[in-house]
Amino acid sequence: MPESSIVVIISANAEWSVIRQLYSPSEPQPSPYGEWFAIDLDVGRQSMPVLFFHGGWGKISAAASAQYAIDRWQPTLLINLGTCGGFAGTIERGTIILAERTMVYDIIEQMFDAEEAIDFYTTVLDLSWLGEPYPHAVYRGLLLSADRDIISAEVPTLRDRYQAVVADWESGAIAWVGGRNATRCLILRGITDLVGQEGGEAYQGNAQVFVDNTRVVMEFLTEHLSSWIAVSLGQTGPSQ
Numbered sequence: 708m709p710e711s712s713i714v715v716i717i718s719a720n721a722e723w724s725v726i727r728q729l730y731s732p733s734e735p736q737p738s739p740y741g742e743w744f745a746i747d748l749d750v751g752r753q754s755m756p757v758l759f760f761h762g763g764w765g766k767i768s769a770a771a772s773a774q775y776a777i778d779r780w781q782p783t784l785l786i787n788l789g790t791c792g793g794f795a796g797t798i799e800r801g802t803i804i805l806a807e808r809t810m811v812y813d814i815i816e817q818m819f820d821a822e823e824a825i826d827f828y829t830t831v832l833d834l835s836w837l838g839e840p841y842p843h844a845v846y847r848g849l850l851l852s853a854d855r856d857i858i859s860a861e862v863p864t865l866r867d868r869y870q871a872v873v874a875d876w877e878s879g880a881i882a883w884v885g886g887r888n889a890t891r892c893l894i895l896r897g898i899t900d901l902v903g904q905e906g907g908e909a910y911q912g913n914a915q916v917f918v919d920n921t922r923v924v925m926e927f928l929t930e931h932l933s934s935w936i937a938v939s940l941g942q943t944g945p946s947q
Contacts, residue, residue, distance in 0.1 A: 713755070713936060714782040716762040718769055718877040721918055722789050723761040725925040730759065740772040750933050751942035757932075758782075762877075766811065766854050769877035773884040784891045784939055788928045790921050791850065791875035791896040792857045794865070795903030798846065798872040800920070803928070805845040806894035807832055810869065811879040813853035830882040832892055838941050842934035848872070850896065852879030856910070857902040873898060893939060897924030 717723045723741065732744035741761025747754045758780060762772030776785065791804060811828040815821075851865060851874035865871050878894050885892030899920035900909040909917040 712758055712780050712782050713784045713786065714758045714760055714776045714780050715786045715788060715932070716760050716769075716773060716776060716881060718762055718787070718789050718881075719764045719921070721921045722925055725922050726759055726761075726929070729926065729929055732759075738772075738775065740768055740775060748933050748936070751937040751940070755936065757936070762881075765876055766852065766880040769880035770884050773881045774888070777884070777888045777890055782890065784893060784936070785881070785885050786932075786935070787878065787881050787892070787894045787896075788925065788932070789875065789877070789896045790899045790917070790924050791873045791878075792907070792909075793898040793901045794857075794862050794872050794874075795901040795905075797866060798898065798901075800898050800901055800908075801923070802898045803843065803845045803924075804850055804873050804894075804896045804898070805834075805841070805847045806850040806878055806882065806896070807834055807847050808849045809879040809882040809894070810849060810851050810871075811853065811883075812851050812865065812869070812874075813855060828879060828883055830879065830886045832882055832886070832894070834893075836891060836939070837893065838938035841938065842931045845895070846872070850875060850878045850894065852876060857907065859902055859904055859906050859910075862902060862904055891939075893935065895928055895935065897928060899924055 735742040735744045740763045743760040745758045748757045809830045814824045816824040851871045857874050
């Protein structure tokens with residue numbers, strides 16, 4: 708891949724399964740974290756090589772695979788497409804999140820300043836390079852991350868303390884690594900299920916809700932991927 712390559716990181720296994728089915732790569736290549744393949748996408752007025760990489764689920768795999776992708780392919784743009792959970796009563800299922808800030812919230816610091824620890828792994832994404840109008844409607848805001856599903860009893864605290872409405876497992880790690888490497892990072896995630904104080908739509912034996920809605924989200928995000936790349940490159944207008 709050329710230095711001007713674009714790398715799309717996919718985290719969860721269910722998300723990657725949809726990507727494999729959509730693009731049907733003939734010979735995916737292995738990596739220490741997951742397989743990858745490259746295809747040419749029509750972006751605006753040109754065909755452009757885009758690499759899809761299964762980085763793995765959770766903060767450890769997300770951080771390690773993001774650094775691996777940056778070191779190996781030196782992308783000018785790192786894109787993370789995926790899913791997230793929404794806080795019931797504050798946002799709708801199916802909403803697409805454009806992360807402008809990420810925060811790792813499952814840090815428990817009991818010796819020193821707890822807020823300083825949270826701040827260290829909080830990333831503000833510079834999106835000044837991202838052209839408008841966007842290809843579709845998005846909710847642009849904070850995306851929380853933790854190595855766990857959203858805990859129902861914590862929803863009010865997370866909502867009130869951070870003014871947050873969504874959370875996932877990997878975005879905070881990917882954004883943090885991208886920032887440390889001065890690599891442009893575009894994170895787009897769709898809400899597959901809602902969690903409130905009474906529980907989660909996909910919890911207690913209802914995981915198929917997540918699986919089914921993951922397909923819907925990933926199909927939508929990949930349908931508009933070329934347009935997102937175009938606006939990232941400053942290509943706007945009806946020719947897209």
